[in-house]
Amino acid sequence: MNAIDPKAPQELAPAHLAGPAFELFRAAPKGQPPPTPLVFASPHSGRVYPEDMMSAAALDAVSIRRSEDAFVDDLVAGAPAHGATVIAARFARAYIDLNREPFELDPNMFADELPEFARSRTARVAAGLGAIARVVSEGQEIYRRKLTYAEAHARIEGAHRPYHAALAELLAEAQGAHGFAILIDWHSMPAAAARHAGRDRPCDIVLGDRFGAACAGLLPGRVERELEAMGYRVARNTPYAGGYTTEHYGRPGRRAHALQIEINRGLYLDEATLSPTSGFAALKAHIEALTETLAKADWSALRAS
Template identity: 55%
Template sequence: MRIVEHLRPEDAFSVARPDVQTAPFVFNSPHSGASYPSSFLAASKLDHQRIRQSEDAFVDRLMAGVVSHGAPLMSAEFPRAFLDVNREPYELDPKMFSGRLPSYANIRSVRVAGGLGTIARVVSESDEIYSSLLTVQEAIQRIDTYYKPYHATLRKMLAATQQAFGHAVLIDCHSMPSATRGGETRMRADIVLGDRYGTSCSPLLLEASIAILEDLGFAVAVNKPYAGGFITEHYGRPTRHVHALQIEINRGLYMDERTLEPVPSFAAIADIFSDFAGRLMQQPLGLGDTGQRTLAAE
């Protein structure tokens, strides 16, 4: 956790780019941010350890090796508990705010009902974040200042990739608790891949990802319990040659979920995911124009 007095818009997310992009892939880590504005922490009733429970902690570091294979990696710096860019821009719970939300806000989504809208009400599905109501202005300001620039940058990266290679592949990277809700003895798979039940990417991309991950020794599940969030659903347009696949990594593989610290073997595990990405990007997936091209970093 990094406590910042003020989160400047230019510090809200980062993009690690190779000198030359050699593959039509863009990797994204929207939930690994750990820069907490001090005003946000002051408004929360949770202690510093508890408020971090919704982080996909260290996923950006876990996937950092993709850059050496010729693909960019975008990462949020703000925490998911502060603002969730894997939601529609205005999935907002009216019970959280002292004023009236704008008419275009989506106040009835399943995610809002669960307390996990664009401005989350809870972490870990049950722990209330705020000690008092927020103003509507606060929500709109977060969305305008951080959410919209984040997605504008992601769209630009995908558009540039598609223009250079004829198609683009977005790998949206997340992590998940090691145990299922309601039963610590029922352990999840090592990896859950989500393609929105076959709608967000070519089946060839999904099949290649499964084969590589299983060859690396991982137990892989598909779409259950995570089929992909807003980013996967919104950007995945296979008929337009833009493919999106969500990957959820079991946190028990690489971190201590109690202390929120990486395990001693973290670097070795990161090397394995770098190997996965490198092998995936070399697959002849037949997703579109396969001309050998490159995209120089800006």
């Protein structure tokens, strides 16, 4: 993966650089079996804001960027060297949220009718955070006009569908080679949310396994032990139990195990300036060490699950 200079400012990409929906960094060349069952995903770290979005936006570029899981793709950049394939979104979360159902849409955002199959009555839509978000994290309205369903459909077909098609293929390759697949879906959470995750003090990491439904307990148990040994405070499923990706791909009975990892942004990011802090390098090194441990672990019990 091309490393991001953590000291360099991140800017909105020009529309003509929109390009593919994701970047893929394989641990082995395509056509060869992946060396481990590990697949890492970073669905919310994209920094491309196409012109069709920005021309309709009411917010400036910096305000919109506050919804990103900034630099998470770079935090996991060392994973392929240890046998884990990485897929990272290029388009911004505010443009299309890949951790939502594709047609989880708010009808109040659109000038025309949505199709009947659109899921408009979910808690995430009510909060303004459907597949196409209405607000950024501070509750600011993103758009100055209503969108059209054609615009939503273009984002779904151009970004959401190809990303998930690629992710499903990666998991199938891992399962075909090893008898099971392990998906780690990487995210970051605002420091304010992390303060509510711990019982008596802020939490550093939240592991989400849909309360045990998305993976065998062996997986979050091992991750939790490794992180705590590194000095991190770890919580499970509160306030984040896992989103669409964890729920959709986590099928332990079919030997597909999915775990969401939320990182407290206060560990590595100045949330006011969206610049990495001095903690960035240490956190990245710990994530790489965790990856190496997971790659070398004996997961044979998952093959029989």
